[in-house]
Amino acid sequence: MRHPAPVRPPDYHVHTRFSIDSRSEMSAVCEEAVARGLREVAFTDHLNYGPGYSTDHLDLAQYAAEADRCRSAFDGWLRVRLGLEVGEPHVFAERVAPLLEDRLFDIVLGSVHYVGGSRPIFEEAYFARPVREACGAYFRDVAALAAEGDYDVLAHLDVIRRYAREFGRVYDGPAPYADPIRAALRAVVERGKGIEVNTFALRSGHEEPFPSLEILRWYRELGGEVLTLGSDAHVPEDVGSSFDGALEMLRGLGFTRLATFERREMRWIAI
Numbered sequence: 001m002r003h004p005a006p007v008r009p010p011d012y013h014v015h016t017r018f019s020i021d022s023r024s025e026m027s028a029v030c031e032e033a034v035a036r037g038l039r040e041v042a043f044t045d046h047l048n049y050g051p052g053y054s055t056d057h058l059d060l061a062q063y064a065a066e067a068d069r070c071r072s073a074f075d076g077w078l079r080v081r082l083g084l085e086v087g088e089p090h091v092f093a094e095r096v097a098p099l100l101e102d103r104l105f106d107i108v109l110g111s112v113h114y115v116g117g118s119r120p121i122f123e124e125a126y127f128a129r130p131v132r133e134a135c136g137a138y139f140r141d142v143a144a145l146a147a148e149g150d151y152d153v154l155a156h157l158d159v160i161r162r163y164a165r166e167f168g169r170v171y172d173g174p175a176p177y178a179d180p181i182r183a184a185l186r187a188v189v190e191r192g193k194g195i196e197v198n199t200f201a202l203r204s205g206h207e208e209p210f211p212s213l214e215i216l217r218w219y220r221e222l223g224g225e226v227l228t229l230g231s232d233a234h235v236p237e238d239v240g241s242s243f244d245g246a247l248e249m250l251r252g253l254g255f256t257r258l259a260t261f262e263r264r265e266m267r268w269i270a271i
């Protein structure tokens with residue numbers, strides 16, 4: 001194996017076959033990550049309790065064992081972090097807490113996929129009402145998660161943009177939702193948490209990542225510094241995707257570093 005230049009920053013949002021919506025082998029993701037110049041990757045498979053979602057795929061013991069195998073196999077080439085993408089950790093706090101107790105994980109992403117823990121934003125039925133209402137309810141939940149949930153980094157803060165577009169609605173944010181979005185950002189800053197810059201958006205035709213540059217500007221104005229980059233890859237080929245473009249955007253906004261996590265302790269790397 002050989003690291004091609006340039007070295008790319010860590011990818012802190014990657015799915016594998018331990019998520020219901022991915023068939024990636026962890027080792028295949030690691031190989032691809034090395035080939036693309038990454039030195040660190042965090043697996044963040046789904047822990048969701050929303051209706052209709054099965055967590056059967058996520059056997060935590062097997063998940064951790066597989067990560068350990070990859071740590072050994074790629075030692076010296078790639079730092080392998082083990083994380084989770086927890087859906088609505090503020091709603092399902094009682095079920096999530098015991099799983100996080102033994103400090104097995106390096107990073108916990110907090111996501112809203114089900115408004116109120118029950119209404120999936122990734123189904124068209126969610127948008128069977130004015131877009132202002134649909135997006136407003138989503139962002140109010142993001143603010144609640146930010147303030148109350150157990151997480152390290154808030155994932156894809158304005159991912160509602162993705163679903164609004166997929167279902168033919170016109171997203172009119174972020175200005176009409178400034179109150180809940182700023183409340184979420186303030187909670188993140190006050191609690192010493194971070195937000196993710198999710199590049200799924202950039203490889204799927206959006207011009208800006210999740211969240212948009214305007215929201216990243218607000219975050220910086222409120223004193224926010226802690227950022228991770230995440231591809232949200234569900235296939236190995238997407239690991240680290242669109243990171244060069246995202247880094248340029250972040251530098252343009254004045255950000256000079258990214259956060260990394262080990263056993264949920266944060267460290268900085270320069271960008």
Ligand SMILES: [Zn+2]
Pocket residue numbers: 085111113155156
């Ligand atoms: Zn997600």
Ligand SMILES: [Zn+2]
Pocket residue numbers: 013015085232
């Ligand atoms: Zn994800």
